[in-house]
Amino acid sequence: MKIWDVVIVGGGPIGIACGLEAKKKGLSYIILEKGCIVNSLYNYPLNMQFFSSSEKLEIDEIPFISIEAKPKRNEALEYYRRIVTSNQLNIALFEKVNSINKIDGLFKLVSDKNTYTSTHVIIATGFYDIPNRMNVPGEDLKKVSHYYKDPHFYSSQKVAVIGASNSAIDAALECYRKGADVSLIIRGPEVGQRVKYWVRPDIINRIEEGSIKVYYNSTVQEIKEDEIILNSPSGTIALENDYVLALTGYMPNFGFLEKIGIQLSDDEKRLPQYDPRTMETNIDNLYLAGVICGGMETHKWFIENSRIHAPMILDHIVSEAKISSAYKNKTG
Incomplete structure (x- = not known):
């Protein structure tokens, strides 16, 4: 031995x-x-x-x-x-x-x-x-991923990206630039301060011009086959959805x-x-x-x-x- x-x-x-x-x-x-x-x-x-x-x-x-x-x-x-x-x-x-x-x-x-x-x-x-799981109904659906690889897959799809750090922001921007309809769901009041300094202004500009929709102070209530349900400051919101990238760390x-x-x-x-x-x-x-x-x-x-x-x-x-x-x- x-x-x-x-x-x-x-x-x-x-x-x-x-x-x-x-x-x-x-x-x-x-x-x-x-x-x-x-x-x-x-x-x-x-x-x-x-x-x-x-x-x-x-x-x-x-x-x-x-x-x-x-x-x-x-x-x-x-x-x-x-x-x-x-x-x-x-x-x-x-x-x-x-x-x-x-x-x-x-x-x-x-x-x-x-x-x-x-x-x-x-x-x-x-x-x-x-992955840090959200522990919500529907998180185990095939449309949900806690990892992100390539934006091409999400072209022409309605994609919800969950998270406010580098991985989520990179995914949101790349998917948007490949033709995805991107919604960004952020639990806090802003894009994370630790996001790469050359990327953060990019995502903020895309949000401000309306290219990427953002839901601040919001959490996921449930994920369904064709939509995602959010808890937001304005109440419950249902978004049409094809894929979810839960990049929550x-x-x-x-x-x-x-x-x-x-x-x-x-x-x-x-x-x-x-x-x-x-x-x-x-x-x-x-x-x-x-x-x-x-x-x-x-x-x-x-x-x-x-x-x-x-x-x-x-x-x-x-x-x-x-x-x-x-x-x-x-x-x-």
Whole structure:
């Protein structure tokens, strides 16, 4: 039975960064990814452009060259793929980890293909897998999607876009420009302040000129086959509708974290417990890296400010190993 020094769960940018650090330090490691390389980025909208500039998305000081200052999805996919292949990182793709248990100081990870044993585990699974549901009648209809890919599909259709952040605003503008009749439903009084600064004026202008209809301070009451029912300040409104894009955000897999034994805060933030100096959780030798550290505060951690997690974690793993080795040598 092989005992790995480190098993990294998640093959996104930060998981890849952890793999690079583990390789540099001469540790045995494997990255387990349930989908393709940087699976979350792959599932982003086809035309998505990052808020961050390319140099802020770099990992391990490997240059990221993009056509524009702010790269697009396809450029990021190529960048991270080339890092994996050029550095011959040890990564197992399309292998979902179902359970992690610690037994006699070792972690046992069971995936849908294999079982792994490791002295250390890093969880870098992000938060893009589970949508924030509205919990309204009709949300499970085929016409409703919590993910958006390509505007062409919605051409000449009546589309309700729900949300006020970047994903919703990008979808509303792209669908409108492909000929969709777009209605934007926003729970608050305005377009989100965190919307990309070059996009926010665009959506506001489209709203003001009447190209995109907006319903502020409104929520969805029910979704039907041919309409969507809203609760608005002016009362109940029924809109003719073909498709609903419920882009209301996403959350980490808290159930998975709790099953492992990671403690979460009792408030609505659901913050996982970890030492900010080392990223080690309440479970010895189990670490968190990347956006998953923010719990429900999914705007707190990004690629650009969580890149530092990889060296922090691997430095701690190596230092702990050296201390343990020195202690054993000293005691006989």
